Amino acid sequence: MPTADLPLFPLSTVLFPGGLMSLRIFETRYLDMIRDCARHGSGFGVCVILAGNEAGDPAVPAAVGTLAHIVDFHVLSDGLLGIHARGSERFHVQRTHVRDNGLIHGDVAFRAESGIEPVPPEFTLLATILERFHEKAGGEHAQVERGRYDDAAWVGYRLAEALPLDRADQQRLLQLDDPIDRLKLLMYLLLRFQNA
Known part of the structure; x- marks a missing residue:
């Protein structure tokens, strides 16, 4: 390359x-x-x-x-x-x-990005959480078109920014090439917050 x-x-x-x-x-x-x-x-x-x-x-x-x-x-x-x-x-x-x-x-x-992949049904909770966060926080994503929340890569990146993650976890999320793997890790991190 x-x-x-x-x-x-x-x-x-x-x-x-x-x-x-x-x-x-x-x-x-x-x-x-x-x-x-x-x-x-x-x-x-x-x-x-x-x-x-x-x-x-x-x-x-x-x-x-x-x-x-x-x-x-x-x-x-x-x-x-x-x-x-x-x-x-x-x-x-x-x-x-x-x-x-x-x-x-x-x-x-x-690094090549994969094309747009839809958010799988088991991760729609993540898209919903992100959408609610943007509605409350305002900013540039508050008025984004609804279709963006169906894009696994976009949801993963925006949620990685929004959650109070440490740098090591954010870096792990950045390094993942597969947007679905990123959503899996985000779901795990979210559950970790709940159990803390």
């Missing part, structure tokens, strides 16, 4: 395909990365941090992440650059290298 060179942004959170993320950009390496992405219309990779911190020395990123595309820029009240980025394709990092400015780049292979 061919690889692509992608700047990586290790963060303390998981970005799922279709998800929206807000970021404060203040380190020079990331300001340069955002400028280059905006100039070329390209994206950057978001990977959860396995070791290290978001700021300072380069952190160790997880091997599976999500390509992010900038959808909006703004200046924050503290004068820093704020961006909104939307997740698209998942990728697997084959190897990494650190540039002179401390920015991590990865040779990544993009």
Whole structure:
């Protein structure tokens, strides 16, 4: 499978395909990365941090992440650059290298998504929970067309964002290629909450 060179942004959170993320950009390496992405219309990779911190020395990123595309820029009240980025394709990092400015780049292979698969009857509870959550929480998904709740991948990703899961569980959900396997794991995690 061919690889692509992608700047990586290790963060303390998981970005799922279709998800929206807000970021404060203040380190020079990331300001340069955002400028280059905006100039070329390209994206950057978001990977959860396995070791290290978001700021300072380069952190160790997880091997599976999500390509992010900038959808909006703004200046924050503290004068820093704020961006909104939307997740698209998942990728697997084959190897990494650190540039002179401390920015991590990865040779990544993009992971194919399966086509739209309907939510199986045994998992319709998950779609219902997600729909009720969106109705109460509002936001960009509150007015989404009803048909989205029949798409197993979309339901899995949105529920993985909505539930109060730890990073390790979110990363496990991101790494799963089969949307039905993702729903199975979400059902298990939901039952774990009930029994806690």
